[in-house]
Amino acid sequence: SQKIEQNSEALNIQEGKTATLTCNYTNYSPAYLQWYRQDPGRGPVFLLLIRENEKEKRKERLKVTFDTTLKQSLFHITASQPADSATYLCALVGAGGGNKLTFGTGTQLKVEL
Amino acid sequence: NAGVMQNPRHLVRRRGQEARLRCSPMKGHSHVYWYRQLPEEGLKFMVYLQKENIIDESGMPKERFSAEFPKEGPSILRIQQVVRGDSAAYFCASSLPIPGVSNYGYTFGSGTRLTVV
Numbered sequence: 410s411q412k413i414e415q416n417s418e419a420l421n422i423q424e425g426k427t428a429t430l431t432c433n434y435t436n437y438s439p440a441y442l443q444w445y446r447q448d449p450g451r452g453p454v455f456l457l458l459i460r461e462n463e464k465e466k467r468k469e470r471l472k473v474t475f476d477t478t479l480k481q482s483l484f485h486i487t488a489s490q491p492a493d494s495a496t497y498l499c500a501l502v503g504a505g506g507g508n509k510l511t512f513g514t515g516t517q518l519k520v521e522l
Numbered sequence: 523n524a525g526v527m528q529n530p531r532h533l534v535r536r537r538g539q540e541a542r543l544r545c546s547p548m549k550g551h552s553h554v555y556w557y558r559q560l561p562e563e564g565l566k567f568m569v570y571l572q573k574e575n576i577i578d579e580s581g582m583p584k585e586r587f588s589a590e591f592p593k594e595g596p597s598i599l600r601i602q603q604v605v606r607g608d609s610a611a612y613f614c615a616s617s618l619p620i621p622g623v624s625n626y627g628y629t630f631g632s633g634t635r636l637t638v639v
Contacts, residue, residue, distance in 0.1 A: 443627045452526075452613050453565070455627030498565070507570065508553055508617060509578050510628060514564035 411436045413513035415499055421519045428489050430516045432482040432499030442475055444484050445498040447515065453498055457484075461504070489520045524549070527596075528614050528631035535604045535638050543599040543634045547616030553577075554597045555615045555628065556589060565613065571597060604638045611635050 412435045422428050432442070441460045445453035459466045459475045459482070466473045472485040486493050499513040527546040535541050547554050556568040567581040571591040582589065586604075591597040601608055612635075615628040 445627070445630075452615075452630030452632050455629065458625050458627050507578055508555075508620075509567060509570055509580075510555065510615075511567060512557075512565040 411503075411511070413437070413499060413501060413511060415497075415513040415516045417514060417516070419517040419519060421521060422489055424490060424520055424522050426489055428486040428493070428518055428520070430484040430497050430499075430518065432484070432513055434480050434501060437480070437501055438504045439477075439501040440504040441502055442473075442482050443500045443502075443510070444471075444473055444482075445500060445512075447496045447498055456497075486518075489518075491520045491522060494519045526614055526616050526629050526631035528612075528634050530634060531632065532635050533637070535636065537605060537638055538603050541601040541604050541608070541636055541638075543601075543612050543614075543636070544596045545599070545614030545616075545631060546596040547614075548629045551616035551618060551629070553617045553619060554591050555617070556597075556599050557613045557615065559611045559613060559633075561610075568599070601636075604636075606638050609636055609638045 414433045443458045444456045446456055447453045457466055457468055457473045459473050470487045474483045496515040496517045498515040500510045502510055526548050529544050554571045557565040558568055559565050569582050569589045570578040574593050586602045588600045611633045613630050613633045615630045617628045
């Protein structure tokens, strides 16, 4: 069956360090992959989109990599700040799957002073 | 430029009543999606609609749940004869026709928290 897996354990890091979150998928041929941020009681907020033919995408302190051989995406936040504390969601649109976006369960990130 | 508007933010219904959740997509977006999120769980896809058409309803329960996106007005997610297990946050999102072509993702609303008592 199709699965999108993110580390269910919360990630605690110190301010200023780089946070790295992992998204692994099975039985998907994704057309593209997206990362979202979700704060408690709020809807997800779009961060970055990376296509199947792209290896890396950057936006300010954020970087996403996409390895279709390993079936994995890594999401990095450099120079992390307490304001980066949130749950980060990985989501896929499968090739031939129309616009249906399927989410992983998310990883909670806590950046400590 | 308002984003995706959902109302109400909170909805309390007694078992057996009907719940109607509304979603107005972002200006310029013609595609609407509904998701359900249970406490401590991920977002589960329910249905994807364009104006007057249901494109993919593979995540919708077969009974009691329905969705529409009329030519005029907001998209509506309707839950008939609610049960306690329907208590959840329901999120609506909207997008351009082919999100992967641009670098824009989906825009989500703030959700409707449904509580069935």
